Amino acid sequence: MSREAPPTAVAIDDATFEQPPQRSRRTRERHDARTGWAFMMPFALAFTLVFLIPIIVSIYKSFFKPVSTGGGLYGGGELVPQFVGFENYADVIGNERFWLGILRVVGYTVFQVPVMIILALALALALDSFLVKHVTIYRLGYFLPFAIPGIVAAMIWLYLYTPGMSPVIGLFNSLGLDVDFMSRHVILASMANMTTWTYTGYNMLIFLAALQAIPNELYDAARIDGATGFQIVTRVKIPLVRGAALLAVLLSIVGTIQLFNEPTVMRTVNTWMGADYTPMMMAYHTMMGTLSPSGDGPASAVSIVMAVIAGVLAIVYALVDRKLEK
Numbered sequence: 001m002s003r004e005a006p007p008t009a010v011a012i013d014d015a016t017f018e019q020p021p022q023r024s025r026r027t028r029e030r031h032d033a034r035t036g037w038a039f040m041m042p043f044a045l046a047f048t049l050v051f052l053i054p055i056i057v058s059i060y061k062s063f064f065k066p067v068s069t070g071g072g073l074y075g076g077g078e079l080v081p082q083f084v085g086f087e088n089y090a091d092v093i094g095n096e097r098f099w100l101g102i103l104r105v106v107g108y109t110v111f112q113v114p115v116m117i118i119l120a121l122a123l124a125l126a127l128d129s130f131l132v133k134h135v136t137i138y139r140l141g142y143f144l145p146f147a148i149p150g151i152v153a154a155m156i157w158l159y160l161y162t163p164g165m166s167p168v169i170g171l172f173n174s175l176g177l178d179v180d181f182m183s184r185h186v187i188l189a190s191m192a193n194m195t196t197w198t199y200t201g202y203n204m205l206i207f208l209a210a211l212q213a214i215p216n217e218l219y220d221a222a223r224i225d226g227a228t229g230f231q232i233v234t235r236v237k238i239p240l241v242r243g244a245a246l247l248a249v250l251l252s253i254v255g256t257i258q259l260f261n262e263p264t265v266m267r268t269v270n271t272w273m274g275a276d277y278t279p280m281m282m283a284y285h286t287m288m289g290t291l292s293p294s295g296d297g298p299a300s301a302v303s304i305v306m307a308v309i310a311g312v313l314a315i316v317y318a319l320v321d322r323k324l325e326k
Helices: 025-061 087-093 096-128 135-147 150-161 167-174 187-212 216-224 229-240 242-257 261-267 279-288 296-325
Strands: 064-069 078-083
Touching: 025 296, 064 296, 087 296, 096 135, 096 187, 096 229, 096 242, 096 279, 096 296, 135 187, 150 167, 150 187, 150 261, 187 229, 187 242, 187 261, 216 229, 229 242, 242 296, 261 279, 279 296
Parallel strands: none
Antiparallel strands: 064 078
16 A cells, blocks of 8 residues: 655745735824824814914904094994004003002012912922821812912901901900901902912922832932931932922913902902003903903013913922022
8 A cells, every 4th residue: 555645845935925015114103193183183173273363363453442433523433453562561561550450469479479379389298208197188179269269268368357247356356456458558468379279289289299209229228228217308308309399480470470360359449559550450451441442452572471470480480490400
């Protein structure tokens, strides 16, 4: 019986079973870029609609001023926008009341922001330590004032500041102390207290997130080297939250330049403050026609000058902080 010959190996043509071509590096990069843009598109559209377009429109309108056309001897006619170039900006820069408002908010910032940042850092350090139990409850309690709308918070404090209504003032009076939270020399501090109460918890969360991101190995190494708890706080924790402190201060500077809720509510009782007590109030009342020159063009010019000043202050602080860090 003859044995069958082994099957002959069949040569396989490489061209017939060609491996699928691998994606080139450039193709992969294009695919990754399209994927990234697809994920970013919702934010980019929202950012453009609610941020970029309003800024562009505001800059455009700042070069126009409403003027009256037609009408007779006693006025009348229709208000139409007229191109005036940089006239609106010249009116803002030459307005003494505007710069007085800027001085108020700058003084407010110099006084209020350091107090708030120190309190926020102290609370964050306390919650990050082993001294406080039930951290979630305290964290929620500190953050809760930020969840209250700004106008509502200002109205609460207005009640506490109003003589004849406030239980706080009644307590001071019972102790023989004459306290006036709405006097001309104290009212900025009273409003600073409102802002500090509202935003300390918010900034505390920024610091707490930065503290919890510090590796525990650094603490262990410091303890092995003989560092005390106080030295760990001052030599390890505080230096490593410098970036968070920079962010919190920059946000606070921009926010205080836009001071509006507190003085607007306080003005309902203290009419001597006027409609242009702060630059933001000046921009609002200019837009509403209660200040002259009025209209959206002059109001836009006030807002843009405010934005430039806030940006300059923020940049100056960032540069000084960077120089001190070196």
